[in-house]
Amino acid sequence: MNNEPVIRIKDLKKHFPSGSGRFTALNGIDLLFSKGEFTGIIGPSGSGKTTLLNIIGTLDTPSEGEALILGRSAGSLSAKESAALRKSQLGFIFQTYNLFPVYTVFENVEFPLLLQGVESSQRRKMVLDALEWVGLTDKIRSRPAQLSGGESQRVAIARAMVKRPAIVLADEPTANLDAKNSHNILQTMEKLNRELRTTFIFATHDEKVIGYVRRKIFLFDGKVAGDEIINKN
Amino acid sequence: MIKFLFSGLIRDKHRSLIPFLVTATGVMLTVVFHAWMTGVLGNSIEFNARFSTGHVKIMTRAYAENMSQTPNDLAILGTDTLMNVLPQLFPEMLFAERIYFGGIVDIPDKNGETRAQGPAMGIGIDLLSENSPEIERLNLASSLKNGQLPVNKNEVLLSNKFAEKLELSPGDTLTLVSTTMYGEFTLHNFTLAGTVEFGNTALDRGTVIADLRDLREALNMDAAAGEILGFLKTGTYDVVQTTAVTNRFNARFLVEEDEFSLVMKNLPELNNMGFLVEYSDKIKGILVAVFIFAMSLILWNAGLLGGLRRYGEFGMRLAIGEEKSHVYLTMIIESSIIGFFGSLAGTATGLAIALYLQNQGLDLGFMMKNASIMMPSVFRAQITPATWYIGFIPGVISAQIGTMLAGMGIYKRQTSQLFKELEA
Ligand SMILES: Nc1ncnc2c1ncn2[C@@H]1O[C@H](COP(=O)(O)OP(=O)(O)O)[C@@H](O)[C@H]1O
Numbered sequence: 182m183n184n185e186p187v188i189r190i191k192d193l194k195k196h197f198p199s200g201s202g203r204f205t206a207l208n209g210i211d212l213l214f215s216k217g218e219f220t221g222i223i224g225p226s227g228s229g230k231t232t233l234l235n236i237i238g239t240l241d242t243p244s245e246g247e248a249l250i251l252g253r254s255a256g257s258l259s260a261k262e263s264a265a266l267r268k269s270q271l272g273f274i275f276q277t278y279n280l281f282p283v284y285t286v287f288e289n290v291e292f293p294l295l296l297q298g299v300e301s302s303q304r305r306k307m308v309l310d311a312l313e314w315v316g317l318t319d320k321i322r323s324r325p326a327q328l329s330g331g332e333s334q335r336v337a338i339a340r341a342m343v344k345r346p347a348i349v350l351a352d353e354p355t356a357n358l359d360a361k362n363s364h365n366i367l368q369t370m371e372k373l374n375r376e377l378r379t380t381f382i383f384a385t386h387d388e389k390v391i392g393y394v395r396r397k398i399f400l401f402d403g404k405v406a407g408d409e410i411i412n413k414n
Numbered sequence: 415m416i417k418f419l420f421s422g423l424i425r426d427k428h429r430s431l432i433p434f435l436v437t438a439t440g441v442m443l444t445v446v447f448h449a450w451m452t453g454v455l456g457n458s459i460e461f462n463a464r465f466s467t468g469h470v471k472i473m474t475r476a477y478a479e480n481m482s483q484t485p486n487d488l489a490i491l492g493t494d495t496l497m498n499v500l501p502q503l504f505p506e507m508l509f510a511e512r513i514y515f516g517g518i519v520d521i522p523d524k525n526g527e528t529r530a531q532g533p534a535m536g537i538g539i540d541l542l543s544e545n546s547p548e549i550e551r552l553n554l555a556s557s558l559k560n561g562q563l564p565v566n567k568n569e570v571l572l573s574n575k576f577a578e579k580l581e582l583s584p585g586d587t588l589t590l591v592s593t594t595m596y597g598e599f600t601l602h603n604f605t606l607a608g609t610v611e612f613g614n615t616a617l618d619r620g621t622v623i624a625d626l627r628d629l630r631e632a633l634n635m636d637a638a639a640g641e642i643l644g645f646l647k648t649g650t651y652d653v654v655q656t657t658a659v660t661n662r663f664n665a666r667f668l669v670e671e672d673e674f675s676l677v678m679k680n681l682p683e684l685n686n687m688g689f690l691v692e693y694s695d696k697i698k699g700i701l702v703a704v705f706i707f708a709m710s711l712i713l714w715n716a717g718l719l720g721g722l723r724r725y726g727e728f729g730m731r732l733a734i735g736e737e738k739s740h741v742y743l744t745m746i747i748e749s750s751i752i753g754f755f756g757s758l759a760g761t762a763t764g765l766a767i768a769l770y771l772q773n774q775g776l777d778l779g780f781m782m783k784n785a786s787i788m789m790p791s792v793f794r795a796q797i798t799p800a801t802w803y804i805g806f807i808p809g810v811i812s813a814q815i816g817t818m819l820a821g822m823g824i825y826k827r828q829t830s831q832l833f834k835e836l837e838a
């Protein structure tokens with residue numbers, strides 16, 4: 182068993198310019214994440230969840246301190262390197278799904294593989310596998326506009342998972358969903374987490390999500406206010 | 415990836431339709447405008463060339479210096495031999511002798527007393543030879559208003575207004591009062607064969623068109639002509655060709671010390687035609703520059719609006735691991751595809767309209783009524799090889815420039831910011 186953490190965050194700070202001064206959104210974060218975690222970053226609106234997730238996802242850079250993502254320092258990656266890291270190892274799920282509206286379900290899920298240059302028959306197989314994980318094989322020709330919110334988020338999960346990334350970052354994934362759909366996608370992600378050993382990190386304040394996670398990191402005013410491991414046997 | 419972009423373009427009307435229509439419209443306007451300007455300028459140049467300047471003009475040096483007075487006492491002598499030599503020296507040209515003259519037209523009554531009189535500007539051309547190219551060149555057949563074209567000795571044409579003013583009908587006699595080449599007073603009787611109207615004020619006021627041979631008799635200009643006009647056989651003025659001809663001619667005939675030596679003048683040197691020729695050359699460049707500028711501006715804004723709608727898509731693509739430069743590149747590829755098809759459509763419709771304007775022409779005679787410069791009354795567009803590509807390349811380029819400018823904003827933004835703006 183490999184216990185090397187997939188993410189290592191040390192005294193991380195993030196400042197944003199604000200008016201004449203600056204606003205500190207993250208104020209000295211120290212965290213380790215291991216492979217296969219199913220973790221929620223929990224906190225009220227404005228506590229810094231999205232900012233932290235963006236830095237882990239290399240969509241944003243630290244102001245101070247260090248964030249090592251799969252051994253790579255987020256602060257010192259070039260744009261090209263961070264794109265390459267995202268392309269191969271990171272999957273994203275957003276509150277607003279962010280599906281490509283003009284493309285079919287199949288094409289949406291296919292896109293990450295297209296970027297990776299996966300060969301076409303292999304691509305097709307992987308897309309169909311991913312759609313099977315989320316139970317949407319009957320919708321491959323549909324457009325996002327024809328899908329319900331729950332279905333849309335399942336497509337987004339398939340798109341994030343199709344390349345089998347090491348880490349999936351989900352920012353308020355249930356915020357636009359009703360209870361039934363929320364439970365459905367959480368069960369789907371939990372299953373993928375167990376089967377593929379993918380690390381899942383959620384930013385959320387949704388009780389339903391909190392009920393599924395196996396580790397709760399409480400964020401308050403840019404600081405870690407608590408870190409609990411839940412034992413679910 | 416190209417397939418991916420292409421299907422996106424086809425499915426998303428917002429992404430393709432507006433830039434497509436903008437490009438197509440701009441290209442169409444450019445094509446039509448270019449063909450029209452080329453036509454109008456070309457028509458004006460040819461009209462002047464046919465009636466007055468030729469594509470090139472041969473005179474004596476002394477005549478050339480006082481050209482506006484058409485001083486026939488300084489006319490070219492021995493034109494009969496010259497007219498044999500010229501076609502051999504310049505096989506690319508057709509030459510025509512002309513005698514321009516002034517005088518008074520006097521209408522006698524039954525008793526030979528003056529009934530009416532008027533000042534006349536005369537053009538002597540080869541009217542009576544069989545198949546004389548001058549008939550066609552001056553568009554005489556279609557300009558005929560009354561009577562017929564001269565077929566016999568001493569028959570002339572008069573501008574219709576002039577004839578009306580003098581109360582003259584075909585078959586009537588008129589007397590030309592003028593001076594001979596040697597400065598002597600002379601009278602010559604002509605018969606009016608027909609009247610003409612060119613739709614041009616200067617020409618329709620008081621023009622007499624007579625045959626060269628009759629005029630030579632009347633003005634005592636045996637084997638002489640005031641001017642010899644040269645026309646390119648292609649029928650269209652071309653400054654490069656005429657410059658070569660002019661240089662060759664002057665090298666051979668022009669003698670600095672001899673004021674009766676022959677000189678050839680190129681059309682731009684005559685009747686202030688230079689500006690038209692120059693204008694005609696520059697118009698293309700100006701047109702293309704204005705077009706690229708305006709289209710880029712419009713497409714830039716269209717691109718900004720379109721890009722705004724796509725921030726979420728771009729942000730997501732970046733999150734999935736596409737490089738920013740690649741996103742930017744795909745935007746430019748998209749716009750090139752749109753620019754290509756927009757330009758194609760614009761060129762096609764533009765050419766169709768230009769073709770219509772070329773065949774039908776537009777009668778602007780009502781606007782030319784008081785024009786004192788020589789302009790035809792019917793203008794036609796002219797499609798040249800340039801018409802085919804003049805809009806096309808700028809169409810594609812401005813689609814690209816517009817996207818580059820629009821894409822800049824996306825390029826500069828923080829990736830995480832793209833999502834923020836989407837949520838706002
Ligand atoms: N780009 C930015 N510029 C300025 N302030 C920002 C920016 N992004 C986030 N913030 C601020 O940082 C704080 C944390 O934001 P965020 O991480 O989005 O919180 P959460 O996701 O927990 O709601 C908020 O007060 C927010 O206004």
Ligand SMILES: [Mg+2]
Nearest residue numbers: 230231232384
């Ligand atoms: Mg947030």
